[in-house]
Amino acid sequence: MSEDGVEAERTREQGAGPTALDVARAARVSRIMVSRAFNPEASVRADKRQHILDVAAGLGYHPDMAARAMVTRRSNLVAVVVSTLANPWEAQEIDALTAVLQEDGLAVLVFRMEHKSRFQFNFAHIRAYRPAAVIAYMDDLKPQQLRRAFGNSPAIYPVYGIHPPHEHDEHMVDRLHVEQHEGIANAVRLLAGTGRKRLLYVRGEGAASDIDRMMALEEALAEYRIDFEGAIEGNFDYATTRAAVNNYWRRERQPDAIFAANDTSAFGAIDALRFDLGVSVPQQCAVIGFDNIREAAWQAYNLTTIGVDLQERVQALRRIVAARAADSQARSMVETIRARLVVRGTA
Amino acid sequence: MSEDGVEAERTREQGAGPTALDVARAARVSRIMVSRAFNPEASVRADKRQHILDVAAGLGYHPDMAARAMVTRRSNLVAVVVSTLANPWEAQEIDALTAVLQEDGLAVLVFRMEHKSRFQFNFAHIRAYRPAAVIAYMDDLKPQQLRRAFGNSPAIYPVYGIHPPHEHDEHMVDRLHVEQHEGIANAVRLLAGTGRKRLLYVRGEGAASDIDRMMALEEALAEYRIDFEGAIEGNFDYATTRAAVNNYWRRERQPDAIFAANDTSAFGAIDALRFDLGVSVPQQCAVIGFDNIREAAWQAYNLTTIGVDLQERVQALRRIVAARAADSQARSMVETIRARLVVRGTA
Numbered sequence: 001m002s003e004d005g006v007e008a009e010r011t012r013e014q015g016a017g018p019t020a021l022d023v024a025r026a027a028r029v030s031r032i033m034v035s036r037a038f039n040p041e042a043s044v045r046a047d048k049r050q051h052i053l054d055v056a057a058g059l060g061y062h063p064d065m066a067a068r069a070m071v072t073r074r075s076n077l078v079a080v081v082v083s084t085l086a087n088p089w090e091a092q093e094i095d096a097l098t099a100v101l102q103e104d105g106l107a108v109l110v111f112r113m114e115h116k117s118r119f120q121f122n123f124a125h126i127r128a129y130r131p132a133a134v135i136a137y138m139d140d141l142k143p144q145q146l147r148r149a150f151g152n153s154p155a156i157y158p159v160y161g162i163h164p165p166h167e168h169d170e171h172m173v174d175r176l177h178v179e180q181h182e183g184i185a186n187a188v189r190l191l192a193g194t195g196r197k198r199l200l201y202v203r204g205e206g207a208a209s210d211i212d213r214m215m216a217l218e219e220a221l222a223e224y225r226i227d228f229e230g231a232i233e234g235n236f237d238y239a240t241t242r243a244a245v246n247n248y249w250r251r252e253r254q255p256d257a258i259f260a261a262n263d264t265s266a267f268g269a270i271d272a273l274r275f276d277l278g279v280s281v282p283q284q285c286a287v288i289g290f291d292n293i294r295e296a297a298w299q300a301y302n303l304t305t306i307g308v309d310l311q312e313r314v315q316a317l318r319r320i321v322a323a324r325a326a327d328s329q330a331r332s333m334v335e336t337i338r339a340r341l342v343v344r345g346t347a
Numbered sequence: 348m349s350e351d352g353v354e355a356e357r358t359r360e361q362g363a364g365p366t367a368l369d370v371a372r373a374a375r376v377s378r379i380m381v382s383r384a385f386n387p388e389a390s391v392r393a394d395k396r397q398h399i400l401d402v403a404a405g406l407g408y409h410p411d412m413a414a415r416a417m418v419t420r421r422s423n424l425v426a427v428v429v430s431t432l433a434n435p436w437e438a439q440e441i442d443a444l445t446a447v448l449q450e451d452g453l454a455v456l457v458f459r460m461e462h463k464s465r466f467q468f469n470f471a472h473i474r475a476y477r478p479a480a481v482i483a484y485m486d487d488l489k490p491q492q493l494r495r496a497f498g499n500s501p502a503i504y505p506v507y508g509i510h511p512p513h514e515h516d517e518h519m520v521d522r523l524h525v526e527q528h529e530g531i532a533n534a535v536r537l538l539a540g541t542g543r544k545r546l547l548y549v550r551g552e553g554a555a556s557d558i559d560r561m562m563a564l565e566e567a568l569a570e571y572r573i574d575f576e577g578a579i580e581g582n583f584d585y586a587t588t589r590a591a592v593n594n595y596w597r598r599e600r601q602p603d604a605i606f607a608a609n610d611t612s613a614f615g616a617i618d619a620l621r622f623d624l625g626v627s628v629p630q631q632c633a634v635i636g637f638d639n640i641r642e643a644a645w646q647a648y649n650l651t652t653i654g655v656d657l658q659e660r661v662q663a664l665r666r667i668v669a670a671r672a673a674d675s676q677a678r679s680m681v682e683t684i685r686a687r688l689v690v691r692g693t694a
Binding site: 053077084085086099105110121242298 | 396397401403404424432434437439441443445449452455457458467470472475476585589617618621622623641645646
């Protein structure tokens with residue numbers, strides 16, 4: 001919150017309730033100090049801050065983000081765009097992200113986008129809040145679409161993508177790049193080391209991360225001489241995967257390893273094998289997931305998986321948001337983090 | 348979005364970029380129609396809406412929520428206050444809530460409050476956004492605190508609480524009341540019917556819902572002549588519960604039924620019994636959870652639990668938010684919904 005924000009507010013509030021100046025007088029501090037007390041980024045002694053907030057609460061004063069956003073032409077809002085918050089990966093990520101952004105004085109606006117037909121409508125809604133950043137967790141939303149949707153606003157766009165940065169879209173959007181090839185190669189090496197010969201991939205079609213993941217997988221399988229039996233559609237989802245594994249098993253040659261595009265679909269595969277098909281995991285079929293969500297450590301699954309440290313992820317996003325706020329004209333930024341194999345009981 | 352909001356925007360935007368009027372002229376519609384096209388609540392033919400949004404995007408026009416909030420003194424933001432988003436219950440609830448509120452043209456601001464020492468600071472931050480409603484999912488935040496924190500703002504406060512409405516705080520806050528006694532009584536009747544004699548409760552101390560849940564449980568246990576062996580602390584958490592059940596089992600007389608304050612702690616109890624203690628579920632010990640989160644249907648747990656239908660919950664909250672928006676002076680509102688027993692494999 002800038003000093004000009006406070007200035008705007010003072011003007012607005014004349015005759016319309018207590019002002020920052022009223023708080024300053026009552027608390028016997030400067031008006032700048034009142035502004036600092038309400039700014040999470042400003043360092044203020046804890047007891048002094050508490051005193052000012054108490055006095056402000058007593059007077060019924062509060063700063064007004066709407067007034068500030070009008071003056072600064074930028075809000076303190078970060079728009080987070082998801083297709084669902086209900087999956088563990090999204091929930092755990094956005095929880096941790098909200099925590100670090102709050103420390104920087106930013107608040108998280110959640111937008112749920114489900115139907116492509118509504119994208120334009122949703123974009124208009126999001127733009128109306130003048131977000132300081134837009135973080136898109138939607139694999140089927142392309143950087144170009146984001147760029148077109150938010151190109152005229154001061155928003156920034158770290159995309160949680162897995163593609164390496166390409167020359168031709170260097171100026172497109174800021175992105176978080178997850179380097180997953182090494183983690184996947186290590187997982188395949190582990191499978192080869194335990195004598196696995198035939199692997200089935202449970203994919204989430206339409207997602208950019210899925211294509212990159214499958215390419216990395218095919219490469220590693222060739223290197224370690226494991227047959228790639230093909231892919232079935234799991235939609236990153238427990239029930240879809242469970243049904244698909246059941247179907248596949250009854251029709252096709254049976255693999256001795258399954259690699260799933262995320263942990264939730266790995267759980268569906270494990271339950272299909274153990275409870276529906278009577279196949280023991282990992283003895284008869286190994287299962288490896290992706291993400292390392294908390295539930296992967298639950299003993300009933302105890303899933304071997306590939307994951308990126310959650311704090312590493314959200315701190316990288318936080319750096320992009322801060323860097324973009326400091327220089328809106330800078331060339332697009334890329335932070336790269338590495339996915340690692342986490343060995344548990346299913347492979 | 349009201350017409351006066353558009354009016355304010357027009358005034359503000361003179362000489363500062365395209366206006367709603369410019370869009371109206373280019374799209375050959377009225378200015379009111381432009382406003383309606385951007386208002387999710389207004390019924391507008393889909394192709395007409397799309398045309399207007401396309402024209403607006405072409406001109407680089409977007410409505411400005413900050414300007415609107417200044418004029419109307421109320422934002423279209425609903426602040427959702429949680430201690431964490433990372434747990435399945437919160438994630439699934441807020442996902443569904445965000446979807447229905449978006450249909451009403453509202454956007455969800457998520458605030459994560461963890462440390463009591465920061466409550467005042469967080470309240471000030473939330474107030475600054477002039478939320479149209481504050482929905483508190485924090486069991487350790489009392490209605491009185493909410494009232495004090497947001498009493499001077501036009502915010503409203505549906506609290507997701509389980510307490511029945513009390514006479515003396517009728518004017519305190521709007522609330523969603525979950526009637527859970529019948530569901531708990533049915534669960535205990537099921538346990539009695541399968542000959543269970545001694546029950547252990549896994550609680551989440553400090554939560555209002557926990558106290559009500561334990562009272563309902565004790566009542567039902569007395570009625571069905573099952574011994575209440577006491578309570579252990581599970582903190583609504585997998586790992587805490589798993590360790591606590593392990594500890595309890597090695598020290599105390601062993602119960603033949605466990606009732607956990609939420610599903611996630613029930614999973615911790617099941618894994619402690621099966622994998623750490625070699626106790627079969629449900630043969631040697633039944634386990635019942637609370638919430639009926641999606642994961643309760645995963646076959647590895649297949650949990651018998653007590654739950655409130657998710658759509659019922661969020662539609663009730665949506666009604667409170669709408670009713671409060673229509674009449675900010677109305678007496679506090681209470682919506683009551685019922686928790687029901689869902690029988691699966693653990694009891």
